[in-house]
Structures are given as structure tokens and as C-alpha cells.
Amino acid sequence: MVNILSSDLDNLFYALSDPTRRQILKMLNEGTHTIGELSDPFKMSLQAISKHIKILESAKLLNRKKLGRIHECTINPEALKIAEECIQFYTQFWNNQLDVFAANLESKNKSPKRSK
Amino acid sequence: MVNILSSDLDNLFYALSDPTRRQILKMLNEGTHTIGELSDPFKMSLQAISKHIKILESAKLLNRKKLGRIHECTINPEALKIAEECIQFYTQFWNNQLDVFAANLESKNKSPKRSK
């Protein structure tokens, strides 16, 4: 992990914690969409989706390009990569623990320490 | 991704969206800790940390083992793996898009289509 603000991670994971927002990301994976297109599959109002999109945008998971009156939305894989790396930081550490554990077991079996 | 409930992902990402909870996970990476130990570095009350730990527990990021009056907490890397896979699902799709794009470019250069 490079130099990522904790508050960036807050926003990132928070944005990912809502099923509507994850669904929007899924749609964006299949290509660019407008706000209207993104709101179509949902029962809730376009205004509600607009809010979700703003949250994704502020988490930098989504980019918006205004073309006249329509807004073209695309996914930003960079932000996803940051979230992934953050998680890997934890699992990697844990894997190291496993290695240390295994190494300890091995060395104990080979030459058990007696004191200190 | 196997068969993960959307609500599980909600809880997972939500649990990861708080800096206190991520800090707790960091501590657990260095080994088992009790609730008291985990609460020590923070300015907030032990009760507040207890709540955070419950959230991590319900997200299955943390396991608790009661030994007498103390609770030993450990990290559960399985849950982290699920979150990681979920994110990879999005980036992977996006990478495929890149591949398709590159392939299109290539085929266009080699033998430009005229119609259909």
C-alpha cells in the first residue's frame, strides 16, 4: 500500500457496503451508462440512485463525464485496486503468521529449545 | 465467487469501513488479543470497542473464544478472502473489457471490417 488516507478507505469500503451501489458497479463493468440507464433496473426513485452515484463518485469508484444534459458514468478500477490491496495487507500478514508458526514447529521438532 | 449472500457482503464491507475496526484487525494480525488489550490504544471507552468487536464478529472477520472471564479474539482470514474475491470480480470484468478493447483494435488493424 502506498500512501492512502484512512478516510479514503472509509469512503471506499462504505461505498461498497450497499447492495444498490454494488449493483451499479456491476452494470458499469459492462460499459458506460447514464444516470437514467443506471436507475432503470431499480424500484427506487432516480433521485435516490443519483445519491448513490454521488457516493460512488466521492469514493472515486466512479467517474462522470457530462455531455450536454446527460452524464456518462464509468467505473474506476484504480479505486478497486486500492481496496483490494488494503485487504491483502491483512491476509498477507496472516499468511506470514502461518509461516512463522510453521517455521517454529519445524525448528522445535529439529532442535527443541530448553530455556529462554 | 461461490455462493455469498449480498447481506454478508454488506456486513463485510461495512465492518471494514471504520478506521477503529480496521485498526483492530491490524492488531489481530499480530496475534490473539483480549477485548481489554484491543481497547487499550484507543481513547474511547471499552464499551465502544466492545461494540466494534461485535460488528467485526457478526461480519465474521473476527472469532471469539471465551476463556473464563476473558475473551480471546482472532482474525478470520476467510472473510477477508471473500471480500477480496468480490472486489476482484469487478476488476476482473474490467480487465476483460480492456482485453476485448485491445483485441478489437488489433483485429481492426489487421483486417478492417466493412459491414455487418
Place this chain on the structure above:
DNA sequence: AAATCACTAAACCATATGGTTGACTATTTC
């Protein structure tokens, strides 16, 4: 048995969230 320790439970509070509706702005179409 009394006191202490490690922790949970519950009540409370301010603020944030996820949704609604109605009004507004700017672009496009007729």
C-alpha cells in the same frame, strides 16, 4: 465471603444514512 476484574447489556444522545417528494436548471426537440 468480599472485592476486583473482564466484560456485556441497556438506555440515551447527536449525527449520519437511505429513502421520499417537490422545485429547479440546463439541454434538446418540436
Place this chain on the structure above:
DNA sequence: GAAATAGTCAACCATATGGTTTAGTGATTT
């Protein structure tokens, strides 16, 4: 230029969140 379209903004509401404090439970120590 009037109407329709694509979207935002703002006010509002019920509920969730993150913290506090006080009280309670069960294990350990003295």
C-alpha cells in the same frame, strides 16, 4: 419559444450508527 428530457438540489422523515454512562454478570483474587 414551448414542451419534454436528464439530471440536480433541498427539505423532510424514519431508522441506523458511534459514542457516552450506568448497571449487571460471572470468574478470579485476596
